[in-house]
Amino acid sequence: KEKVTTVKLADMKANKQRISMVTAYDFPTAKVAEAAGVDLILVGDSLGMVVLGHETTLPVTVEDMIHHTKAVKRGAKHTLVVTDMPFLSANVSIADTVRNAGRMIQEAGADAVKLEGGREMLEEIRALIRANIPVMGHLGLTPQAVNKLGGFKLQGRDLDGAKRIYEDALRLQEAGCFAIVLELVPMPLATLITEQLDIPTIGIGAGAGCDGQVLVMHDLLGITNDYMPRFVKKYANMYESMVDAVRSYTQDVRDGSFPGPSHEFGMKEEILAALKK
Numbered sequence: 001k002e003k004v005t006t007v008k009l010a011d012m013k014a015n016k017q018r019i020s021m022v023t024a025y026d027f028p029t030a031k032v033a034e035a036a037g038v039d040l041i042l043v044g045d046s047l048g049m050v051v052l053g054h055e056t057t058l059p060v061t062v063e064d065m066i067h068h069t070k071a072v073k074r075g076a077k078h079t080l081v082v083t084d085m086p087f088l089s090a091n092v093s094i095a096d097t098v099r100n101a102g103r104m105i106q107e108a109g110a111d112a113v114k115l116e117g118g119r120e121m122l123e124e125i126r127a128l129i130r131a132n133i134p135v136m137g138h139l140g141l142t143p144q145a146v147n148k149l150g151g152f153k154l155q156g157r158d159l160d161g162a163k164r165i166y167e168d169a170l171r172l173q174e175a176g177c178f179a180i181v182l183e184l185v186p187m188p189l190a191t192l193i194t195e196q197l198d199i200p201t202i203g204i205g206a207g208a209g210c211d212g213q214v215l216v217m218h219d220l221l222g223i224t225n226d227y228m229p230r231f232v233k234k235y236a237n238m239y240e241s242m243v244d245a246v247r248s249y250t251q252d253v254r255d256g257s258f259p260g261p262s263h264e265f266g267m268k269e270e271i272l273a274a275l276k277k
């Protein structure tokens with residue numbers, strides 16, 4: 001399968017080809033994503049919650065993102081990898097934003113970065129694109145703003161909120177973003193935005209009208225047994241299979257049925273005899 005590029009995504013939209021994106025945080029999940037043939041891998045800062053156990057994405061650092069992106073790249077050499085700009089890495093100054101994003105590309109090997117926010121981020125986005133760093137936008141529920149938004153909840157429900165997201169989407173396209181994630185917004189709003197844009201929208205909790213979809217790998221695989229928001233579709237129940245497998249192993253160890261003869265290594269009789277002397 002040919003590697004999808006940021007440029008090809010707009011053609012996919014024009015050709016009404018839907019885009020599949022999934023998160024990956026390490027070598028094995030990247031291999032799974034690539035083997036499954038997804039178009040795009042997101043090294044999301046959701047890794048803070050999903051694989052590091054934090055309550056929010058706020059504790060995630062640039063170093064964390066670089067560390068995980070490197071592992072993902074080793075597992076997915078032929079898939080476009082987008083890395084999230086974590087909390088405060090794109091909001092302090094233009095220079096810091098470019099430097100932090102530059103590290104994602106230069107040190108970690110990401111193909112592009114994603115950052116949260118609308119009109120307030122336009123200068124940063126333009127500076128990144130000027131530095132030849134492709135940018136994916138992220139509107140609607142932007143989890144790094146959880147304390148400002150008052151929780152992980154549906155955005156753009158009233159006219160002012162919907163208008164703001166709609167206008168922000170147009171401005172992000174104008175600034176040069178190659179795609180925009182729309183998270184937790186009403187389906188009709190996401191559909192309207194998708195119709196008005198030339199660049200693809202990638203939805204999560206934004207309905208079927210988007211050009212593509214993104215889900216957290218561990219959510220769709222059911223690797224955790226945590227609460228799942230209703231926009232997640234669980235394609236497997238890995239948590240139960242994993243607990244069952246580890247429980248069986250533990251039982252086998254305790255009752256002596258593991259390891260069996262096929263898992264052991266022998267030794268020449270004479271060596272053992274000499275050893276015992």
Ligand code: KIV
Binds near residue numbers: 042046047084183
């Ligand atoms: O971090 C993440 O996983 C994301 C997606 C939910 C879009 O930003």
Ligand code: NA
Binds near residue numbers: 045046084
């Ligand atoms: Na994210």
